[in-house]
Amino acid sequence: MLPRRHSRPALGSGVDSAARQRPVFLPSHLRAEWDAVCRGNHNFLLVGTPPATNRMLAAMTPHLDEPLQRYSPKAGLPLPQPSKGTLILLEVARLDAKQQTEVLRWLDEFDQRSHVQVISTTSKPLFSLVEKGTFLGDLYYKLNVVRIDLIGLGSAGRPARLPLD
Numbered sequence: 001m002l003p004r005r006h007s008r009p010a011l012g013s014g015v016d017s018a019a020r021q022r023p024v025f026l027p028s029h030l031r032a033e034w035d036a037v038c039r040g041n042h043n044f045l046l047v048g049t050p051p052a053t054n055r056m057l058a059a060m061t062p063h064l065d066e067p068l069q070r071y072s073p074k075a076g077l078p079l080p081q082p083s084k085g086t087l088i089l090l091e092v093a094r095l096d097a098k099q100q101t102e103v104l105r106w107l108d109e110f111d112q113r114s115h116v117q118v119i120s121t122t123s124k125p126l127f128s129l130v131e132k133g134t135f136l137g138d139l140y141y142k143l144n145v146v147r148i149d150l151i152g153l154g155s156a157g158r159p160a161r162l163p164l165d
Contacts, residue, residue, distance in 0.1 A: 042117070042145045042146045043117065043118040043119070043120070043142065043143055043144075043145040043146070044060075044117075044118075044119045044120070044145070044146045044147075044148060045092075045120050045121075045122065045126070045143050045144045045145075045146070045147045045148070046119065046120065046121045046122070046148050046150060047121075047122055047123075047125075047126075047147060047148065047149050047150065048121075048123065048149065048150030049123055049150070050091075050121075050123055052150040053121040053122075053123070053150060055150075056148065056150055057088065057119070057121065060119065064085075064086040064117060064119070065084070065085050065086050065115075065117060066085050066086070067082070067084070067085040067086075068085060068086050068088060069082050069085065069086070069087050069088065070088045070090060071087065071088065071089050071090065072090040072091065072094075073089075073090075073091065073092070073094040073095045073096070073099055075096065079099060079102050079103060079106065081106050082116050083115065083116065084115040084116060085115075085116060085117075086116065086117045086118075086119060087116055087117070087118050087119070088118075088119045088120075088121075089103070089118065089119070089120040089121070089143070090121050091121060091122060091123065092120040092121065092122050092126070092143060093122045093123070093124040093126055093129060093135065095135075100135065100136045100139050101136070103139060104136055104138055104139045104142065107139075107142050118143060120143045126140050126144070127140065
C-alpha cells in the first residue's frame with residue numbers, strides 16, 4: 001500500500017493563505033487551474049511564451065512538492081526519474097524521439113510515480129506536433145492532464161498569443 005500524501009489546505013481556509021494566494025497577474029479564467037495546482041498532484045502543461053511560463057512556474061513553485069527537479073532537453077542529457085517531488089520539464093516540444101520515449105516509459109512503468117507531479121512547459125502548439133508525427137500522442141495526453149494557456153505581454157504591451165492546438 002502506498003503511503004498517503006499529506007493533504008493540502010483548501011484555498012480560503014486561512015491555513016498558509018499568504019503562500020497560497022493567487023498571483024496578481026492570474027486571469028480570472030485560470031482560477032480553477034490555479035486551485036488544482038494548490039490542491040492536487042496532477043500533471044500540468046503550461047502553454048505560452050517563455051517569459052509567461054517562467055512567471056507562472058515561479059508563482060507555482062511554493063505550492064509544489066519538493067524536491068523540485070528541472071530538466072531542459074539537450075542531446076545526451078539523461079532524464080531525471082525522481083521517486084518523489086516535482087519534475088519540471090522545460091520546453092517539452094524540444095524533447096527528441098529518444099527522450100520522449102524515455103519520459104513515456106517512465107510515466108508508464110514507474111510504480112511510485114503517484115508521488116511525483118510533472119509540470120511541463122511549451123511555447124509551441126504540441127498537438128500540431130502530434131499531428132505531424134514529431135511528438136508522441138500518448139505522451140501529449142499524459143502531460144496535458146491540466147492545461148494552462150498563458151497569455152504573455154509582448155514588448156509593446158499588447159497580448160501575445162500562441163496558436164492553440
